[in-house]
Amino acid sequence: MTKRTRLFLGVACGILVAGLGTGLVxxxxxxxxxxxVIGSNGPDELAYVPQDAQxxxxxxxxxxxxxxxxxRLRELQPASPEAPRRFQDETGINVETDIDYVLxxxxxxxxxxxxxxxxxxxxxxxxxxxxxxxLRERGGAIEEYRGKRVLTQPGAQFSVAFVEPDLAAVxxxxxxxxxxxxxxxxxxxxxxxxxxxxxxxDADNGSxxxxxxxxxxxxxxxxxxxxxxPPIEWFVVSxxxxxxxxxxxxxxxRDEASAQNLQDVLRGMMALARLQAGQQADLxxxxxxxxxxxxxxxxxxxxxxxxxMIDKLAAKRLARPGAPSEPLPPAxxxxxxxxxx
Amino acid sequence: MSGAFRGAGRVFDLSLGxxxxxxxTIFMALVLAVPVIIALVERLLTVGGITAMRVNDVxxxxxxxxxxxxxxxxxxxxxxLGVFYGTALIADExxxxxxxxxxxxxxxxxxxxxxxxxxxxxxxxxxxxxAIVIVYFLAVPFREVPGTFGALxxxxxxLALGLAAYGAVFALVGAVMPRPAVVGxxxxxxxxxxxxxxxxxxxxxxxxxxxxxxxPHAIPSQEGVAALLQALIGEVPSPVTCVAALLITTTLALAxxxxxxxxxxxxxxx
Numbered sequence: 001m002t003k004r005t006r007l008f009l010g011v012a013c014g015i016l017v018a019g020l021g022t023g024l025v026x027x028x029x030x031x032x033x034x035x036x037v038i039g040s041n042g043p044d045e046l047a048y049v050p051q052d053a054q055x056x057x058x059x060x061x062x063x064x065x066x067x068x069x070x071x072r073l074r075e076l077q078p079a080s081p082e083a084p085r086r087f088q089d090e091t092g093i094n095v096e097t098d099i100d101y102v103l104x105x106x107x108x109x110x111x112x113x114x115x116x117x118x119x120x121x122x123x124x125x126x127x128x129x130x131x132x133x134x135l136r137e138r139g140g141a142i143e144e145y146r147g148k149r150v151l152t153q154p155g156a157q158f159s160v161a162f163v164e165p166d167l168a169a170v171x172x173x174x175x176x177x178x179x180x181x182x183x184x185x186x187x188x189x190x191x192x193x194x195x196x197x198x199x200x201x202d203a204d205n206g207s208x209x210x211x212x213x214x215x216x217x218x219x220x221x222x223x224x225x226x227x228x229x230p231p232i233e234w235f236v237v238s239x240x241x242x243x244x245x246x247x248x249x250x251x252x253x254r255d256e257a258s259a260q261n262l263q264d265v266l267r268g269m270m271a272l273a274r275l276q277a278g279q280q281a282d283l284x285x286x287x288x289x290x291x292x293x294x295x296x297x298x299x300x301x302x303x304x305x306x307x308x309m310i311d312k313l314a315a316k317r318l319a320r321p322g323a324p325s326e327p328l329p330p331a332x333x334x335x336x337x338x339x340x341x
Numbered sequence: 342m343s344g345a346f347r348g349a350g351r352v353f354d355l356s357l358g359x360x361x362x363x364x365x366t367i368f369m370a371l372v373l374a375v376p377v378i379i380a381l382v383e384r385l386l387t388v389g390g391i392t393a394m395r396v397n398d399v400x401x402x403x404x405x406x407x408x409x410x411x412x413x414x415x416x417x418x419x420x421x422l423g424v425f426y427g428t429a430l431i432a433d434e435x436x437x438x439x440x441x442x443x444x445x446x447x448x449x450x451x452x453x454x455x456x457x458x459x460x461x462x463x464x465x466x467x468x469x470x471x472a473i474v475i476v477y478f479l480a481v482p483f484r485e486v487p488g489t490f491g492a493l494x495x496x497x498x499x500l501a502l503g504l505a506a507y508g509a510v511f512a513l514v515g516a517v518m519p520r521p522a523v524v525g526x527x528x529x530x531x532x533x534x535x536x537x538x539x540x541x542x543x544x545x546x547x548x549x550x551x552x553x554x555x556x557p558h559a560i561p562s563q564e565g566v567a568a569l570l571q572a573l574i575g576e577v578p579s580p581v582t583c584v585a586a587l588l589i590t591t592t593l594a595l596a597x598x599x600x601x602x603x604x605x606x607x608x609x610x611x
Contacts, residue, residue: 001354001357001358002358004362005357005358005361005362008361008467009463009467012467012468012470012471013467015471015474015475016467016470016471016474019471019474019475019477019478020474020493020494020497022478022486023477023486023490023493023494024490024494026483026486026487026490027486027487027490027491293404293405
């Protein structure tokens with residue numbers, strides 16, 4: 001064997017071993033994450049979510065609020081955004097500064113409507129003494145439940161429990177109490193729900209994501225869904241927010257034939273969107289970014305809303321008559337107001 | 342038996358350099374440069390924010406492009422390499438009238454075929470497989486590697502299995518028939534393509550039937566009569582059946598090839 005033959009064999013073997021080795025290490029680490037040995041098994045707050053949850057959603061509020069996208073959206077808003085201020089008035093929580101992330105969950109459309117009510121778990125910095133005092137002033141009730149103080153609005157429509165010093169559970173009284181029961185181990189938590197957790201592990205890599213059993217969404221949608229839509233069992237959406245939004249929607253159907261049908265439906269809708277985009281140039285970047293793929297029972301649709309598209313929409317909005325003449329400066333945040341429980 | 346393997350080792354050592362630095366390998370390198378260039382262009386366009394490829398107006402991602410390249414390799418590149426290298430293992434020595442020199446060496450005749458076949462496997466394997474690994478890392482974004490590496494490992498194994506099976510069959514053809522390259526091309530691109538579309542068990546008499554059933558990627562968007570026929574009559578054998586069939590085919594073809602080489606009187610044209 002000549003020297004150059006040996007050299008060639010060495011280089012070829014090196015490429016092969018390096019490539020397969022790199023892939024193996026990456027897959028090993030990815031696999032570990034999937035096996036939950038060292039990696040993500042979803043947020044810790046899932047320990048408060050009951051096992052029968054049919055919808056789990058997460059949003060990294062801090063990341064979203066500090067993103068370029070948020071700054072652009074602020075330019076679209078009128079001078080004094082009403083909704084956040086009202087929320088702050090009612091809860092004493094400034095969403096932009098006080099909350100790090102939020103986890104929301106809801107049960108299925110079962111018989112016990114109280115258990116189906118959504119629960120929100122917010123991790124952040126809360127002035128619990130102040131909030132409790134305000135609630136008392138407004139006639140709210142405070143009760144101890146499994147060592148946690150549950151604050152309930154008059155009429156028991158809305159309750160808050162600071163289940164950890166920096167974690168608030170918000171929802172109706174039954175949902176909050178059930179969350180406390182779940183953490184205490186009286187009720188099994190959602191980490192034991194293999195279907196939900198399998199999808200949560202896949203989705204838990206974005207600024208915001210949601211995993212839901214599709215029938216729970218469809219029953220809540222007003223007007224329902226077209227009967228021609230193939231049967232979807234699970235629906236996942238995961239997105240990264242920075243200057244724009246990049247995301248993936250993922251549907252798991254009942255069988256492979258349904259997945260194929262769903263792909264066909266989506267392909268048709270994309271063709272229609274492409275036609276519309278021909279008339280509206282602003283949308284073409286979004287439509288161009290759509291990426292449809294499928295494997296087995298799953299259909300995946302990737303999308304991206306680029307920063308340039310948001311800039312164009314912002315410019316259009318500002319050009320309209322009656323729009324704010326100048327964007328809201330970042331320093332001009334709504335002043336903290338007195339919470340009004 | 343150990344003497345035969347020692348002889349095969351010597352023939353392998355001699356043949357590897359010959360195969361590696363032949364015009365065939367230059368041809369193979371050029372063929373394999375095409376997917377590497379496609380993947381490189383796709384990566385550069387993606388980095389530049391441009392959609393590299395669309396099928397039916399749908400954006401095609403890197404992983405899908407890699408899947409298409411694997412299909413192309415299995416359907417076209419691997420059979421071509423099998424035909425050109427496999428049929429030449431013995432036929433070239435006959436055409437060049439150099440087979441006498443090999444057969445007069447103190448090694449069994451079968452060892453000549455075996456050694457040359459091993460040299461073919463190493464030569465093609467070490468050109469094709471690294472090229473595919475390079476294509477993979479160019480086409481597939483690194484964040485998708487953990488999820489798709491299993492498919493790459495299967496692809497690499499499949500290509501190696503395909504090269505082994507096609508090489509063994511065409512080595513047999515080269516040992517038995519005159520003008521084996523023509524016969525090989527007719528087999529690979531005539532018989533295999535036609536048999537895959539025919540109802541019944543004929544498709545089981547092809548190598549492509551077992552290779553295709555093992556491919557982890559979805560079949561590229563199918564349209565037309567051929568796709569319709571395949572969908573209607575298509576039947577997917579189990580992975581164990583496929584691997585077993587390919588290994589049996591390889592072993593049987595090699596054994597028959599060795600037997601033919603041992604017994605046949607090669608008459609050199611003057």
